[in-house]
Amino acid sequence: MSEEMMEEGGGGVIKKFCYINRKAPYGTIYALESLEVVLIGAAFEQDVSVVFADDGIYQLTKGQDTAGIEMKNFSPTYRALEMYDVEKLYVEKESLEERGMTADDLIVPVEVLSSAQLQDLMEDQDVVLSF
Amino acid sequence: MATIDVAGNAVEVDEEGYLADRGDWNEEIATEMAKIDDCELSDNHWEVIKFLREYYEEYQIAPAVRVLTKAIGKKLGPDKGNSKYLYELFPYGPAKQACKYAGLPKPTGCV
Amino acid sequence: MKFGILVSEGPYTHQAADSAYLFTKAALEKGHEIYRIFFYHDGVNNGTRLTTPPQDERHIVNRWSELAEKHKLDLVVCVAAAQRRGIVDADEAKRNGKDGDNLAPGFRISGLGQLVEAGIQCERLVTFGD
Numbered sequence: 001m002s003e004e005m006m007e008e009g010g011g012g013v014i015k016k017f018c019y020i021n022r023k024a025p026y027g028t029i030y031a032l033e034s035l036e037v038v039l040i041g042a043a044f045e046q047d048v049s050v051v052f053a054d055d056g057i058y059q060l061t062k063g064q065d066t067a068g069i070e071m072k073n074f075s076p077t078y079r080a081l082e083m084y085d086v087e088k089l090y091v092e093k094e095s096l097e098e099r100g101m102t103a104d105d106l107i108v109p110v111e112v113l114s115s116a117q118l119q120d121l122m123e124d125q126d127v128v129l130s131f
Numbered sequence: 132m133a134t135i136d137v138a139g140n141a142v143e144v145d146e147e148g149y150l151a152d153r154g155d156w157n158e159e160i161a162t163e164m165a166k167i168d169d170c171e172l173s174d175n176h177w178e179v180i181k182f183l184r185e186y187y188e189e190y191q192i193a194p195a196v197r198v199l200t201k202a203i204g205k206k207l208g209p210d211k212g213n214s215k216y217l218y219e220l221f222p223y224g225p226a227k228q229a230c231k232y233a234g235l236p237k238p239t240g241c242v
Numbered sequence: 243m244k245f246g247i248l249v250s251e252g253p254y255t256h257q258a259a260d261s262a263y264l265f266t267k268a269a270l271e272k273g274h275e276i277y278r279i280f281f282y283h284d285g286v287n288n289g290t291r292l293t294t295p296p297q298d299e300r301h302i303v304n305r306w307s308e309l310a311e312k313h314k315l316d317l318v319v320c321v322a323a324a325q326r327r328g329i330v331d332a333d334e335a336k337r338n339g340k341d342g343d344n345l346a347p348g349f350r351i352s353g354l355g356q357l358v359e360a361g362i363q364c365e366r367l368v369t370f371g372d
Contacts, residue, residue, distance in 0.1 A: 013362050015361065015362055017358070017361060029283065029326075030283065033282065033283055033322075033323060036322060036354060037282075037354050037357065037358070039192070039195070040353065040354040040355055040358065041354070041355075041357075041358040042195070043195060043197070043355065044355070044358050044359070044362065046358070046362065072191065073191070074191055076189060076190050076191045077190050077191050077192050079189075079190060080190040080192060080194070080198075083194070083198050083201065083202060084195070084198055126361075127361040127362075127367050129248070129361070129367075129369065130369065132339075145338070145339060146336070146337060146338065146339040147337065239321055239322040239325055239353075
């Protein structure tokens with residue numbers, strides 16, 4: 001997931017990008033490949049928000065151990081997002097509650113938003129990518 | 132598969148000289164890989180290589196160059212936290228060359 | 243309007259590839275611009291020229307290649323996703339020591355930056371997938 005110095009393809013335009021993660025981390029590859037887009041996309045210096053909803057909140061749960069399923073535990077990488085200047089992480093309140101979780105169960109600091117607030121956030125975006 | 136000779140042991144590497152098995156890594160291998168590129172590893176090189184290994188251990192990714200630059204600056208001072216310094220140390224590019232010596236996964240070339 | 247297209251699912255398994263193709267064709271017919279079509283996740287399987295469907299079925303890969311040639315489309319397959327799934331061009335094959343390549347005509351392999359850049363450049367980025 002490393003990359004060489006990349007050119008800016010944006011030509012100075014700053015758009016609002018929103019990445020929505022809805023799936024559990026290991027059942028399918030969407031979570032990992034979404035994270036790869038966020039990391040690469042960070043080089044374009046856009047206004048980025050990352051949302052975790054539904055089973056997507058499991059991507060951020062503490063204490064993941066993947067040894068038994070022979071997959072790489074990529075959850076520590078979410079802690080690197082801050083260094084990539086991706087600082088706006090949102091988690092849906094209802095998704096947490098339905099799963100008996102709170103923000104304390106997550107490996108990174110997030111802002112918890114209600115479904116209605118997320119709706120407003122999404123309304124405001126230029127580009128929404130859902131994984 | 133190609134191999135490089137490290138103190139009499141054949142270590143498997145891929146087409147571009149990256150370790151076939153990252154678990155094989157040790158400092159002698161890094162030194163030998165650098166020698167193949169006509170590069171003698173100084174303390175300044177090792178500082179970056181060790182930083183990369185720690186970064187990978189902590190975050191499970193190799194940092195983007197600009198992230199590496201910023202993080203090195205924070206840890207080792209602004210005279211080292213700039214791309215000129217890093218490219219002087221690793222002329223083939225810190226992402227490629229330093230990551231190779233550090234035994235990090237080969238970059239996908241994802242730009 | 244200037245559109246970017248993201249195809250996130252593989253051909254035949256999922257309708258996303260068909261819908262993306264039909265949308266692209268319709269948009270072009272109406273005079274819109276298709277800036278880029280980006281293939282991600284299993285969508286990269288849209289770009290293997292080794293695909294051989296039964297003769298009485300649509301040929302999804304050839305259909306893309308033909309459309310690309312006709313309209314000079316930019317069909318981009320994500321390199322990281324492609325490496326995982328065994329989609330390689332001649333350069334990638336060499337770089338990774340593979341004995342063959344299978345990228346279909348009209349496609350090119352490049353990085354995820356191409357997807358983000360399409361999001362920046364286009365008025366609409368339309369995703370086809372789940």
